[in-house]
Amino acid sequence: LMSALLVLIFSTFLSWKVTHGGKILIVPFEGSHWVNMKVMIKALHSQGHALDVVRNSKSWYIKDDSPHYDAITVPVDEAFNNDFINPILKKIISIERGESPLITFVSLQAEMFSALSEIHRMTCEMTMTMLKDENLINSLKARKYDLLLTDPAWGSGIILAHALNLPLVYNVRWITGGEGHLAIAPSPLSYIPMVGSGLTDKMNFKERLKNFLFYMIWEAQDTFLIRPQYQAVCERFFGPEVRYTDLQRGADLWLMRVDFVFEFPRPTMPNVIYMGGFQCKPAEPLPQHLEDFVQSSGDHGFIIMSLGTLVSEIPADLANEIAATFAKLPQKVIWRYKGEKPDTLGNNTLLVDWMPQNDLLGHPKIKLFVAHGGTNGLQEAIYHGVPVVGIPLFFDQYDNILRLADRGGAKILPLARLDKDDNFLKAIQEVLTEPSYRNNMQRLSRLHRDQPVTPMDNALFWMEFVMRHKGAAHLKAQAYRMPWYSYHSVDVALFFLAIVAVIALMSRVFFRLVCLKKCQKQKNNHPNKK
The missing domain is CATH 1.20.5 (Single alpha-helices involved in coiled-coils or other helix-helix interfaces)
Structure with a gap:
């Protein structure tokens, strides 16, 4: 008996997974980007790692107190927050509803260029505030972090990692100059559509011309508006021999927030790890008031609508059109909306400030997701196999919904057409009544879930891999060290x-x-x- 007990104890000891907690410095971005970064922070904390999060004093979503991390607050005068983004969103929505496609396109590009330039200007000012604070930098060096995890949609974390000489890991889809793959992997324009182009990976000659035009637009934006701001910071603190583009492309690991169920197939690199849907999980029970509401839908089921983290309200006439359309449906509707209550709101529609989106999408009575096209929401729709009616507003949202539409799981309805000729009602009814939409999303869900490890476990393994080996230099191609002509x-x-x-x-x-x-x-x- 004693021998059996010793064998059992020894076997249990060998099977233990010993976790050596590390120290991680995190430099996140605001809004919906923080939503998915927070999921990763909780997972890292559960693994026993100590986490410090850099935030600014006017932070929108990132709180200064949390059971999962310690906050490092940088004083700033301006920041990317609600006050900054709301006026821009109102302009963009107004432009999107314009009649002339050419004027709409030019106006949108000008507005986006201006907004992005301002965001990166504020980011550079915050970065310089950190680098000029010798006490802060010395205290960060003294903590001896194992790696720096950042969202490269802004460049603060990239520059700070260089200043602290830390291995660099990205929670990435977007970098300061556009889509992440463009900076690290070969990206032939013949079948890789650019953001904003509204194209798939199947392009004729005319579409390839359009794709090239969008590539030039993104290159011009990066070359003249964005990259020089970060390069000026590098030259001021590190000298002219340090190039921001080299720092950006030199990350040890790129944790990419997509997979090839969602993204079009394309060339990639050994240090790009795909973790699309890492934030998704099986649905948990709903709060009782929501459960009672969706159960009251009977066999018709229910619909949810959300226009994302950034958009809290829309013009009153548009809100009334949406509410009137929902009122005509036999389904119950849960609509995340913080604006003034629409006059046409029906008894079947529940307005909420916040909703457990993942749990609602995983509910057996869910029929449809009306979405703006953010990556987080669409990945959750794929995970749970829920068809989508997409109302894209700006940036990558049209292209995201297009990826699902190309696979037969979504219907796109541009904002300019939403309030005309019952287009919104027709789009909803088409997706609800045509079985192929749900069947295709269920197929995508099966493909997404059929993986040897979960996306989150894969991401955690590779971050800990970088910590154990002080980087991942053997996975980095030398392309980022080469001048363009080489x-x-x-x-x-x-x-x-x-x-x-x-x-x-x-x-x-x-x-x-x-x-x-x-x-x-x-x-x-x-x-x-x-």
Whole structure:
């Protein structure tokens, strides 16, 4: 008996997963980006890691007290918060509802350029405030972090990682210059659609021209509006030899918030780890008042609508149109909306300030998700297999919904068409009555879930891998260290062209000499006659 007991104890000891808690510095971004970063923070904390989160004094979502992390607050005069974003959103919604596609496109680009430039200006000012604070930098160095985890949609974490000489891990889909893959992996424009283009990976000649145009727009934005701001910070504190683009592309690990059930297939790199849907989980029981509401829907089921973290309200006439449409449906509707109550609100519609979106999407009576097209919400829709009617507002949202529409799981309804000819009602009824939408989303759900490990466990493993090995240099391609002419082998091509040119020139000289010699010989053999 004693021997059996010793064997059991020894086996249990061998099976224990010993977790060596590390120290992680986190530099997040605000809004919906913080929503998914917070999920990762909780998971890291549960693994025994000590976490410090950098936030600014005017932070919108990131609180200064949490059981999962300690906050490091940086004083700022301006920040990306509700006061900053609300006026911009009102302009964008007004522009989106315009009649002329050309004017709408130009106006949207100008507004987005202006907003992004302002966001990165404020980010650079916050970064300089940190770097100028010697006490802060020295205290961060003294803590001896194992890695820095950041959202590279802004550049503070990238520059801070260089200042502290820390391994760098991204919670990424977007970087300061656009979609993350563009900075690290080959991205042929022939089948990789640019953000904003509204294209799929199947493009004809005209569409490839459009795709190239959008590529040039993004390059111009990064080259002239964004990158110089961060480069100026690098030159001020590290010297002109340090290039921001090298720091950005030199991260040890890119935890990409998509997978290839959602994203179009494309080239990738060894240090890109796909964790799309890492925030998704099985549904938990609803609060009693919500459960009673959805159960009252009977066989018709219910619909949920959310326009995301940033959009709290919309113009009154648009809200009334949406409410009137919902009132015509037999389904119950839960609508996340903080604006003034629409006059046309029906008895079947419940307005809420917040809702447990994941749990509602996983409820057996859910029929449809009316969404703005944010990555977080669409990944949850895929996970639970719920079809989508998408009302994109700005940035990547149209392209996100397009990926689901291309796979037969969503219907896109541009904002400009929402309040015309009962388009909203028709879109909802089409998705509710046509079985292919739900069938396709259920198929995508099965594909997404069929993985050897969960996306979150995969992300945790690779972050701890970087901590154990002090980086992941062996996974990083040398492309980020190469100048553009070396990366594209322009110098090699020019070298071979030079050789060809020299050979051609020498051949021409040789034949001219041969011809001259032959002509001279003929002249000598046939003297001029008088």
